[in-house]
Amino acid sequence: MTRALTTIGFDADDTLWQNEQFFRLTQDRFAELLADFTEPDHLMERLLAAERRNLGHYGYGIKGFVLSMIETAIEVTHEQVPAHVIAQLLAAGQDMLQHPIELLPHVRPVIEKLSDDHRLLVITKGDLLDQERKLAQSGLGELFDWVEIVSEKTARTYAGIFARHGDGAARAMMVGNSLRSDVIPALQAGAWGVFVPHDLTWVLEHAERPAEHHRFHEIRGLADLTNLVDRLT
Known part of the structure; x- marks a missing residue:
């Protein structure tokens, strides 16, 4: 049959x-790093807009997420984001790529x-x-x-x-x-x-x-x- x-x-x-829980933890860290420049809710709105805008360029996954965070950081700080913040965002992405399953x-x-x-x-x-x-x-x-x-x-x-x-x-x-x-x-x-x-x-x-x-x-x-x-x- x-x-x-x-x-x-x-x-x-x-x-x-x-999977998503690691993105949320990294977003919390992102908000902490940019706390002197903008409110968390506004930052998350800008990040989501960047992620949506960048899907056609970077696709899905951690690398595109990190690039969207960096882009958002540049935008909300009017291109004044400190280099150490960018470095910490890159490190956060590398941690995500190595996280145990x-x-x-x-x-x-x-x-x-x-x-x-x-x-x-x-x-x-x-x-x-x-x-x-x-x-x-x-x-x-x-x-x-x-x-x-x-x-x-x-x-x-x-x-x-x-x-x-x-x-x-x-x-x-x-x-x-x-x-x-x-x-x-x-x-x-x-x-x-x-x-x-x-x-x-x-x-x-x-x-x-x-x-x-x-x-x-x-x-x-x-x-x-x-x-x-x-x-x-």
Whole structure:
């Protein structure tokens, strides 16, 4: 009998392991360093605007984040930012790139169980070297059949990946904490989209829940994923 679901894609950051918390800690440090020049709320507004503006130039990830912080520091200080502040921002970015991986609860047993009967893919955005480092340090690499590190997640992206590494989007599922990047475009491609909320999700990844879509599901955490997969297959 042909199975309805054969391929499962997973987002990486804040789906398999912690990520956004390190950005928030660095933003707090950023606010401390610029406290003499502007209020924290205004600084964060300017930083978010810079991040949004720079996505097309730097893409997603720590390097683009650090460059956006430096750009914002130059702007809010009217080009008077001290060199030691720039140095500390660069050091903060290097610390982020070396931070140990912290898997989210239940990730490994769920991935191990699903790998027995399904093709498993990592589909993630971000810097190539950093994402490869995190996957290697996670200890999960051998459980996945393929890894795709993409510049953007669109319906076309998912359709192509699930065609190359699975049986097409109609028999695939995408699991992640971002409605905008992980769930909605996967649904548009014809796959199932499974939303796993995370307490900390970057504001640029927010979107309205596609609650009426027949292939949309929301679970509390990855511990609930195996039961959902069993129901669908």
